[in-house]
Amino acid sequence: MTASARKRDFESATRxxxxxxxxxxxxxxxxxxxxxxxxxxxxxxxxxxVFSWTFRSLHxxxxxxxxxxxxxxxxxxxxxTADYLFVLGNSDPSNxxxxxGQQVDRYxxxxxxxxxxxxxxxxxxxxxxxxxxxxxxxxxxxAFMREKQGTFDAxxxxxxxxxxVVTCAGMEATIDVALAVAGRHISAAAKMTVADILLxxxxxxxxxxQPYSGVKGxxxxxxxxxxxxxxxxxxxxxxxxxxxxxxxxxxxxxxLERKFRTFLDTTPNTYYRELRLSKANNLLLNTTLSVRExxxxxxxxxxxxxxxxxxxxxxxxxxxxxRRMNGK
Numbered sequence: 001m002t003a004s005a006r007k008r009d010f011e012s013a014t015r016x017x018x019x020x021x022x023x024x025x026x027x028x029x030x031x032x033x034x035x036x037x038x039x040x041x042x043x044x045x046x047x048x049x050v051f052s053w054t055f056r057s058l059h060x061x062x063x064x065x066x067x068x069x070x071x072x073x074x075x076x077x078x079x080x081t082a083d084y085l086f087v088l089g090n091s092d093p094s095n096x097x098x099x100x101g102q103q104v105d106r107y108x109x110x111x112x113x114x115x116x117x118x119x120x121x122x123x124x125x126x127x128x129x130x131x132x133x134x135x136x137x138x139x140x141x142x143a144f145m146r147e148k149q150g151t152f153d154a155x156x157x158x159x160x161x162x163x164x165v166v167t168c169a170g171m172e173a174t175i176d177v178a179l180a181v182a183g184r185h186i187s188a189a190a191k192m193t194v195a196d197i198l199l200x201x202x203x204x205x206x207x208x209x210q211p212y213s214g215v216k217g218x219x220x221x222x223x224x225x226x227x228x229x230x231x232x233x234x235x236x237x238x239x240x241x242x243x244x245x246x247x248x249x250x251x252x253x254x255x256l257e258r259k260f261r262t263f264l265d266t267t268p269n270t271y272y273r274e275l276r277l278s279k280a281n282n283l284l285l286n287t288t289l290s291v292r293e294x295x296x297x298x299x300x301x302x303x304x305x306x307x308x309x310x311x312x313x314x315x316x317x318x319x320x321x322x323r324r325m326n327g328k
Contacts, residue, residue, distance in 0.1 A: 017185055019053040020082040020107075023073055024097035026090040029065040031117050034174030035086055041194045042182045045281055047312045047319070050185050054082070058097065066091055080107050084181060089118030089170045093141050098123040108164040115159075115177060118170025125167065135167045136160045139210050159206040169210050176204045188264045189274030192229070193282060202226075224249055225259045232272050236279055239299040242268050276300070277311050284316050285323055291316045 021035060039051040057063045060075035085107045087100055098120050107114050116124050122141035136155045159168040159177050168177050175198065183191040195203050228245055245268070246253050260268050280298040283289055289297070294316070295304030309315050314322070 016049060016052050017084070018082045019051065019084045019086060020056050020076075020080060020112075021053055022056050022058075022076065022085060022087045022100065022103065023063045023071060024057065024088070024090045024095060025064055026066040026092070026095070027063065027071075027088045028090060028118065028170065029067050029069055030172060031088045031170050031174045032065070032071070034172065035178045037198065038175060038178035038182055038194060041197050042186055042190070044285070045190055045193050045197075045278060046186060047314065051182065058100075058103075076103055076106075078106070080110055080112060082107070082112055085112055085114045087114065087116050087120040089120050089122075089138070091119060093119040093122035093126065093137075093145060095119070095123075099127065100124075101127060104165065111164075113164050113166065115166045115168055115181075117168045117174060117177075121167035121170070124165075134160050134162055136169060137167060138169045138171060156210045157206060158204055158208045158210060161206060166206075173204065173210075175200055176208075177206075179203050180206065187274050187278075188266055189271055189278045192233075192275060193278035196233075197282065222259050222263055224251055224256075225263055228256060228259075228268070229271075229275075232275055236276055236298055237296070239272060239276065242272075273307075274311070277308060280304070280308065280316075281312065281319070284320055 019035070019039065021032065023032070036053065039053060043049040043051055055063075055071050055073045056076050057073040058076055060073055062070045063073050064070055085103070087098075087103075090098065092098075100116075100120065101124070104114050104116075104124070118138040119141055121135065121137040122145055125135045125137060126145060134155065136157045136159060139156050142156070157169075158173045159166055159180075166177075168174070179191055179195060179200070180203075182194065186194075191203070195201075228249055231240060231245055231248060240248075242253065242256070246256050249256070256268055260266055260271060264271060266274075276298040280294050280300070283294045283297060284291070287294075291305060295301075298304075300307065305315055305317075308319075312319060
C-alpha cells in the first residue's frame with residue numbers, strides 16, 4: 001500500500017468528513033439524491049461512517065424541490081466548519097438565490113472545497129468567470145446564457161476543478177462527482193462497490209465530455225485499465241491470476257502495474273483483493289449467506305475471516321452482529 005493510500009485509510013478511520021448541501025427553492029432533486037445516496041452507501045460499505053452531511057439554505061426552513069419534495073434545512077453558518085460545500089442548481093441560472101459568491105468565499109476561506117452544480121455553476125461563471133478561467137456548467141445553461149448575454153465562455157466537461165472551486169454539469173453527473181469526492185476517503189474498490197450498488201455502470205472522470213458531444217469517455221481515465229477492472233469484476237468467485245489478466249489485455253505486467261499506480265494509487269493485486277473484500281462485505285451485510293459461503297463466493301478458499309479482519313478491523317461475524325444491533 002502506498003503512503004498516500006495509508007494516509008487516506010488512517011484519516012477515514014479516525015474522522016468523519018462533513019458536507020454542507022446548499023439548497024434553493026426549486027432545487028433539482030436528482031442532484032440532491034446523487035450526493036446523499038453516494039455518501040449513505042459509502043458509509044454502509046465502510047466499517048465506520050466516513051461521511052456526514054447537513055442540508056442548508058440561505059435562511060433555513062423548508063425548501064421545495066421543483067418536483068414538490070420538501071426538505072428541512074438549517075441556515076448557512078457565518079463560520080462554516082464543513083469539509084465540502086455542494087451548491088445545487090434549480091433550473092434557472094438567473095435566480096437570485098444562486099448568487100452565492102459570499103458563501104463560496106466563506107467556505108474557501110476556511111479551507112473547504114466548493115462544488116457548484118449546473119445553474120449554480122452558470123451563475124458563478126456569469127458573475128465571476130474570468131476570460132481565461134477553466135469553468136463548466138450544464139450545456140443547456142451555456143446555450144441559455146450565451147443567447148442572453150451574447151458571450152458566455154464555459155467548457156462542456158462534466159466538472160472542472162480550479163483550486164478550491166469546482167464547477168460541474170450537475171444532473172445525473174452529480175453521482176460521478178460525488179463518487180470522485182468519496183473516493184478520496186475510501187478505497188478504490190469500495191468506491192467501485194458503491195457504484196455497483198447504485199447500478200452506476202461507468203464512473204466518469206471530470207474530463208469526460210458531456211454526453212451531447214458524442215465523445216465516449218473512460219471510467220478510470222485509461223481504456224486498458226477499464227478493461228482490466230471489468231475482467232476482475234466478472235471473475236470474483238474464481239479470481240484470475242495477474243499473468244492471465246495481462247495476457248487477455250495484451251499488455252505487460254509492468255504496464256498494468258504502472259496504470260494502477262498512476263490512476264488508482266494502488267497495485268493490481270491490492271485492488272483485486274479489496275474489490276473481492278468489498279463484495280464480501282456487501283454480501284455479509286445484505287444476505288443470510290454463511291461466512292464460509294461468502295468467502296467462497298468471493299474467491300477466498302481459506303483464511304477469509306482473518307483477511308477480512310485485517311482489512312476491516314473486525315471479524316465478519318462481529319461486523320454482522322454489530323450492524324444488526326444498530327438496525328442497519
